[in-house]
Amino acid sequence: MATVYLPSGFAQFTGGVESVAIEAPRVAELLAALRTRFPALADQLDEMAVAIDGTIYAEPGYQPLRADSDVHLVPRIAGG
Amino acid sequence: MSERTFEVVGTRPVRHDGVDKVTGRAAYGADANWPGMLHGALLRSPHAHARIVSIDTRAAAAAPGVKAVLIGADLPDTHATISLGEAAMDVRDMSHNLMARDKVVYHGQPVAAVAATTLDAAREALGRIVVQYEVLTPVLTVDEALAPGAPLLHDDLVTKGAAVGPKTGTNLAGRYEFKRGDVAAGFQEADTIVEREFRTATVHQGYIEPHACIARCGEDGRAVVWCSTQGPFVVRDATAAIAGLDAAHVKVIPSEIGGGFGGKIVVYLEPIAVALSRKAQRPVKMVMSRDEVFRATGPTSGTKVHVRIGARRDGTIVAARVSLWYEAGAFRGSPVGAGAMCALAPYTIPNFFIDAHDVVVNKPKVAAYRAPGSPMAMFAVESVIDEIARELKMDPIDLRLKNAAAEGDQAAYGPKFGPIGLRAVLDAAKRHPHWSAPVGPNQGRGFALGFWFNGGMNSAATITLGADGSAAVFTGNPDIGGTRAAQAMMVAEELGVDVDRVRPTVADTDTAGYTDVTGGSRVCFATGMAVIQAAQEVREELKRRAAKMWNVAPEQVTWERGRVLPPAGAKDAKSGADAQPLTVAQIAARMTHTGGPIVGRAALYAPMAGPGFGAHICDLEVDPETGRSRVVRYTALQDVGKAVHPSYVEGQIQGGAAQGIGWALNEEYVYNRDGVMENAGFLDYRMPVASDLPFIDTVIVEVPNPLHPYGVRGVGEVPIVPPLGAVANAMRSATGIRFTELPLSPPRVLEQIAGVDARREGRPGTVAVGA
Numbered sequence: 056m057a058t059v060y061l062p063s064g065f066a067q068f069t070g071g072v073e074s075v076a077i078e079a080p081r082v083a084e085l086l087a088a089l090r091t092r093f094p095a096l097a098d099q100l101d102e103m104a105v106a107i108d109g110t111i112y113a114e115p116g117y118q119p120l121r122a123d124s125d126v127h128l129v130p131r132i133a134g135g
Numbered sequence: 136m137s138e139r140t141f142e143v144v145g146t147r148p149v150r151h152d153g154v155d156k157v158t159g160r161a162a163y164g165a166d167a168n169w170p171g172m173l174h175g176a177l178l179r180s181p182h183a184h185a186r187i188v189s190i191d192t193r194a195a196a197a198a199p200g201v202k203a204v205l206i207g208a209d210l211p212d213t214h215a216t217i218s219l220g221e222a223a224m225d226v227r228d229m230s231h232n233l234m235a236r237d238k239v240v241y242h243g244q245p246v247a248a249v250a251a252t253t254l255d256a257a258r259e260a261l262g263r264i265v266v267q268y269e270v271l272t273p274v275l276t277v278d279e280a281l282a283p284g285a286p287l288l289h290d291d292l293v294t295k296g297a298a299v300g301p302k303t304g305t306n307l308a309g310r311y312e313f314k315r316g317d318v319a320a321g322f323q324e325a326d327t328i329v330e331r332e333f334r335t336a337t338v339h340q341g342y343i344e345p346h347a348c349i350a351r352c353g354e355d356g357r358a359v360v361w362c363s364t365q366g367p368f369v370v371r372d373a374t375a376a377i378a379g380l381d382a383a384h385v386k387v388i389p390s391e392i393g394g395g396f397g398g399k400i401v402v403y404l405e406p407i408a409v410a411l412s413r414k415a416q417r418p419v420k421m422v423m424s425r426d427e428v429f430r431a432t433g434p435t436s437g438t439k440v441h442v443r444i445g446a447r448r449d450g451t452i453v454a455a456r457v458s459l460w461y462e463a464g465a466f467r468g469s470p471v472g473a474g475a476m477c478a479l480a481p482y483t484i485p486n487f488f489i490d491a492h493d494v495v496v497n498k499p500k501v502a503a504y505r506a507p508g509s510p511m512a513m514f515a516v517e518s519v520i521d522e523i524a525r526e527l528k529m530d531p532i533d534l535r536l537k538n539a540a541a542e543g544d545q546a547a548y549g550p551k552f553g554p555i556g557l558r559a560v561l562d563a564a565k566r567h568p569h570w571s572a573p574v575g576p577n578q579g580r581g582f583a584l585g586f587w588f589n590g591g592m593n594s595a596a597t598i599t600l601g602a603d604g605s606a607a608v609f610t611g612n613p614d615i616g617g618t619r620a621a622q623a624m625m626v627a628e629e630l631g632v633d634v635d636r637v638r639p640t641v642a643d644t645d646t647a648g649y650t651d652v653t654g655g656s657r658v659c660f661a662t663g664m665a666v667i668q669a670a671q672e673v674r675e676e677l678k679r680r681a682a683k684m685w686n687v688a689p690e691q692v693t694w695e696r697g698r699v700l701p702p703a704g705a706k707d708a709k710s711g712a713d714a715q716p717l718t719v720a721q722i723a724a725r726m727t728h729t730g731g732p733i734v735g736r737a738a739l740y741a742p743m744a745g746p747g748f749g750a751h752i753c754d755l756e757v758d759p760e761t762g763r764s765r766v767v768r769y770t771a772l773q774d775v776g777k778a779v780h781p782s783y784v785e786g787q788i789q790g791g792a793a794q795g796i797g798w799a800l801n802e803e804y805v806y807n808r809d810g811v812m813e814n815a816g817f818l819d820y821r822m823p824v825a826s827d828l829p830f831i832d833t834v835i836v837e838v839p840n841p842l843h844p845y846g847v848r849g850v851g852e853v854p855i856v857p858p859l860g861a862v863a864n865a866m867r868s869a870t871g872i873r874f875t876e877l878p879l880s881p882p883r884v885l886e887q888i889a890g891v892d893a894r895r896e897g898r899p900g901t902v903a904v905g906a
Contacts, residue, residue, distance in 0.1 A: 060549060064296055064312035099296070104743075106550035110842065111743040113592060127549035130311060130472035132743070134590045134655020135340075135397025135503035135852060 057085060057124040061096075065128075068095040082107070082115040085126065103128040142696065143628040144845055147782045150620040151639055152391075161391045164347030164363030165422045172349060173202055175404075175411050175421040176257035178247040178264050179431060180239035183273035183497040183810025184286065187237055187246065187266060194263035195249055200256030203414035204264075205248040207236040210410060211379040217372045218651075224401070228466040230377045232500050233403050239268070240288050240465035241499050242811045243430030250411040250419045273497035273810035277439055277460040280306040280494045288465060288495045295467075295493075308467035309493035311475055313548060321454025321486030325445025329522040333515040334876040335859070336803030337437040337462065340504045341794070341822045344393025345428045350374075350408035351418040357384040358409045365395040365613060366652030370405050371644045377406035378413070385409075388643040389613045392653075396794070397503025398433050400652050429815035433502020434804060436461040436469045440478075440515035446523050450537045455479055455487040459512055464500035469493045470508030473588075476548035477509035477856070478516050480586040481557055481748060482538045487547060497810045503654065505791060506587040506852035510798065510859050514877065517583035517860030522873060531582045531864070532565045532750075546746075556774025556838030557584075557748040563836055564750045569770040578756045578767060579868025585749040585856025589849030590655025591741030591842075595648025596665035598626060598673050600733040604720025605636040608669070610662050611647030614639075616851055617783030618658045622666045624779055625845075629670035630677075631697020632719055648738050656849030659779055660840075661741035667844055668737035677722050680729040684722075685714045744849040745840045749773035751792060751857035755865035762885030764866065766796055770832040771857070776840035776848030788854040789831040795858025797823040801878050 056076040066073055075092070079085035082105055090097045105115035106127040112118055113131055120126065155161040192204045215226040235246045247264050251257035274280040274288070288306055295309040322328060348362035358380060364370050367387040375382035392399065404421040412419040423432070443456040457478045461471035475491035524531040539557050546552055564570060564582070574580050597609045608626050612618060619639035627634035650662065674694060681699035682689040684707060691702040699722065701714035726733050754768040771792045778784040801821040805814045814820045839846025859877060867873050872887045 062312060062549075063314040064310070102295075109550045109553050110745075111550065111588065113590070113743065114740065116740070125550065129549050130476065132473045132476070132588050132590070132655075133470065133503050133507055134588075134657065135400075135505040135507050 056122065057120045057126050059085065059089065059126045059128065061128055065096060065099060068099060069093045079120055081120060082118045085120060102131060104131045141628060143624045143634055144777070144779050145781065147780060148620065148624065148634045150617055151623060152614060152619055163344055163393055164390045167349045167361045167390065168420070169349055169351065169418040172418040172420050173250040173252060173411070173415055174254040174257050175248055175250045175408055175419045176254065176261055177245040177407070178261040180235065180242060180244045180246055182239055182268055182270050183242040184271040184288070185239050185268040186271065187235060187239065188269055189267045190247060191265040192247060195260040198256065198260040198263055200252040201249055201260045202252065202417060203250040203411045205407065205410055205414065206246065207234045210234055210377060213376055215376045217369070217376060224468070226373060226376045229373060229401060232466055233377070233407060241497050243427070243499065244465070245431070248407050248411055250415050274306065275496055275498065275806055275810055276437065277462055277492070277494040277496065280496050288497065292467065292495065306495045307492060308463055308495050311472050311491045313475060313489040314487065315547070316486030318454050318456060318486045318488045322445045324447065324453045326448040327523060327526045328443065328445040329519045329526065330443040331515070331519055331873070331875050332439065332441045333518065335438045335511045335514060336878060337434045337498060338798050338802045338804070339429060339434040339820065340394070340396040340398040342394030342396060342398060345423040345425060346399070346403050346432060347422040348404050348408050349418055349420040350405060350412050352409045352413040354416065356380055358412070359386045359388065360405050360409065361388045361390055362405055363390050363392045363399060365392065365399040365615065365654050367611060367613070367644050368649055369400060369652060370402055373402045374406045374409055377402070378409045380409070386643060386645045389641055392613045392615055395615055395653070396505045397507060397654055400654055401433065401502055403432055425817065426815045429820065430812055431499050433464070433500055435504035435507065436463065436501050436511065438462065438511040440512055442515045442519045444519050444523060446527065448527065450527055450529050450534045452482060452484050452538045453486060455484050457487070457489045457516065459491045460494055461492070461508065461511070462496045462498060462501065463493050464498045465495060466500045467493060467495060469501055470503070472508070474508035474512035477586050478512040479547040480746070481535070481540055481584045483540050483544050484538070484547065505794065505855040509585065509587055509856045510795060513583070513585055513856050514859035514863065518863050518873065518875070521581070521864040521867065532561055532570070535584060536561050553745060554838055554841060555746050555748060556836050559836050559838055560748050560750045560772050560774050563772050563834055564752060567752065567770055567772070567834065569752050569768060569832070574754060575756065577759060577869060578754055579865045579870065581753045581755065581861045581864030581866070581868060583751055583857040583860030583864055585751070585853050587656065587747050587852040587856060589660065589744035589747050589852070590657035591661045591743045592651040592657060593740055594650050594662040594665040595738040596662060596669040596736070597648070598669045598735040600673060600723050600726070602723055602726060604632060604718065604723040605638065606630060606632060607638040607640060608666055609640045609642040609647055610666065611642055611644065611650030612653045612658045612662050613641055615653050616787050617780055618653070618662070620783065621659050621663060621779040625663055625666045626670045629667060629674060630719055656747070656851045657744065660744040660843055660847045660849045661739070663779070663847060664741060664843060665737045665739050668739065669735040672735035672737065673733060676733050676735065677719060680722050680726065680733070681717050683729050684708055684717070684725065742842060745776070745842055747774060747848050747853040749853040749857050751861040753858070753861040753865040755862060755869050757866065757869045757884065759888055762881035762888060764800060764879060764884060766828055768829055770834065771854055772834040772836060773850070773853055774836040774838050774848065775850045776843065777837055777846035778835050779845065779847060781835060784835060784850050785833045787851045788833045791851065791854025792831050792858055793823055793828055795855045796828065796862060799859045799862035799877055799879060801880055803878050
């Protein structure tokens with residue numbers, strides 16, 4: 056299962072949970088599972104980028120996940 | 136990615152657009168003039184904060200030469216968001232920013248527009264517009280904005296992210312956190328702790344070319360816009376949303392661009408010009424003055440950053456606490472989240488807590504500026520790191536090496552680093568002769584690091600082959616940093632043709648595949664990757680065409696730098712002679728007979744390019760009698776992954792360093808108490824010019840990025856990050872004073888020196904000394 060690490064500021068939306076293991080083949084299914092598990096988090100997820108095993112995707116879409124992927128939610132970055 | 140040997144990449148050909156630019160033939164935003172065109176002008180708010188009670192435009196509409204008048208009520212209200220590449224932007228905010236509705240929230244915000252047959256007539260008509268305001272008290276700093284009972288900019292503003300304090304009835308637009316480990320326990324382990332609070336001023340990107348556009352919109356709602364922009368697709372989508380058009384009916388043609396640095400990603404003029412044109416049924420041209428650029432386009436945030444870092448005696452950093460407050464300007468969206476993510480990025484620190492605050496104030500809405508958010512955060516952190524090195528009597532580079540992140544380390548912002556060049560950059564800096572050179576009288580040397588993520592995102596490229604074997608490559612990225620030349624070099628590398636026979640073109644939005652902005656240091660990385668893939672598609676097609684001429688299977692032929700080799704025993708199908716290797720030009724010459732035109736295309740969505748690190752060494756000489764300082768030697772080192780055109784990589788590094796030095800030494804928006812900028816011109820807003828700076832030496836470090844076929848990382852943003860810290864640390868060395876507020880302008884420096892002198896002489900100091 057992929058391990059999802061949430062920014063510490065999201066603890067208020069997850070009852071204090073900062074990381075969670077989720078079985079998902081792709082980022083889309085993983086985010087859907089997060090929304091289901093933590094409904095209060097849903098609005099926040101729309102503004103996050105996703106780092107999969109160290110590589111950051113501003114729009115992760117349907118990126119595939121490995122069974123043991125590390126997934127970090129990070130704020131989207133705007134470059135100049 | 137393999138350890139590839141390059142033929143073209145890494146060389147320094149003359150840029151394809153160079154002659155046009157140095158001879159004045161290149162056409163910029165204000166260079167277009169269309170038949171029957173009108174001139175547009177904007178009436179701007181004289182107040183930084185006020186309610187609009189009424190606007191009467193009747194006299195203006197009746198003025199000689201006036202063909203259209205526009206106010207906020209003429210534009211649709213929208214809650215759409217559009218992609219700005221890495222982030223979405225609220226179109227409602229963007230629309231209100233370029234034309235106020237019921238309230239003005241910064242001095243210079245447009246409240247009405249006029250299109251007339253001459254610019255003088257348009258300006259004269261603006262004077263006939265009567266606006267009644269109810270003036271409100273402005274808030275100009277984060278402290279004022281967050282003070283209890285502060286005037287509110289937006290009654291409906293909601294604090295995004297982690298909630299601390301009120302969710303509404305606030306000027307706090309957002310709050311973010313990052314933490315790791317046990318911060319309190321970490322500080323307990325520290326032998327030395329340094330804590331300081333830093334401030335940086337509002338500064339502008341300072342692009343030489345002001346915003347400019349010309350637009351026409353017909354009865355059918357179809358519009359064409361010519362403008363200076365970093366993102367023609369952003370202009371298309373934002374203009375359509377704000378002006379109330381179908382984006383399918385809007386075509387944007389990007390002009391040459393005289394600098395942007397992030398400030399030409401959002402729109403200011405284009406929707407207004409389109410809306411005026413739609414009313415007048417004639418083209419409308421709008422060009423900002425420098426005064427307007429300063430007052431009403433995006434600078435970057437003024438900031439307050441509090442840093443506390445603890446280290447063991449051996450230099451190991453054990454804990455950090457960083458709090459950031461960034462001004463967003465009049466609408467939400469400062470780059471404070473990025474600042475928080477960059478602040479500690481170079482270091483492996485087991486215990487830290489970072490909180491970041493996005494605060495609205497009555498100043499122009501900030502826009503992206505080269506590595507948005509990073510320079511201010513890293514100025515603060517790198518200043519404190521410098522102080523720790525002093526307390527521990529360690530070489531500043533050794534201290535950083537001891538704590539430097541490496542491949543496999545978890546970045547402070549979350550994920551683990553892949554291959555990064557931080558240690559290679561630090562090693563190169565330590566070996567550089569500059570680091571060990573003697574320092575002259577009244578001089579000091581400073582060192583600082585910089586970090587930026589580098590972007591990826593959407594890119595597309597099309598390559599067409601001519602019958603003469605030349606190639607044309609089309610992308611949708613305006614060329615700011617020499618990317619046309621880099622793209623032509625990539626085509627030349629892949630096809631083995633002369634780079635001078637590749638024509639790189641910046642295409643309009645009807646021609647190019649959707650492409651995200653020229654920004655985020657992404658073009659050479661992401662669009663470059665699309666160009667390489669498109670060239671490789673051309674190469675495969677060339678192999679198929681040659682195979683057809685030899686009547687063999689495509690997989691039997693081989694590619695060898697610019698030509699296709701036949702298999703043993705193959706015959707030319709037409710002549711029956713032994714098949715000979717065919718060059719690109721020879722295959723192209725027969726394309727009509729082998730299947731028609733040869734075209735390669737590629738489109739992709741790239742992840743972020745991968746972290747970039749830079750290190751700068753600055754020697755500063757300070758005149759103790761005037762407080763004036765002068766950079767006497769400067770060296771910038773950076774891991775760029777792979778330099779496609781080293782001259783333009785060096786140019787990016789030098790340009791970033793120059794802008795960062797200006798930010799550190801002189802640049803600042805000066806506001807009066809009413810929120811009116813008092814130095815809105817280059818005479819009073821002092822950017823460095825060539826005569827202010829020494830030659831900036833550059834060292835290119837190449838630790839290949841595995842996410843790109845050539846190893847490219849992205850270059851343009853990292854080099855603006857280190858100068859703030861490097862200059863401040865040099866000032867510390869030269870004067871013995873830790874300055875915590877930028878810019879280090881002569882009056883501020885002189886004031887602090889006078890304070891130190893007074894203390895030494897036992898007189899009452901005029902100011903407290905920072906260190």
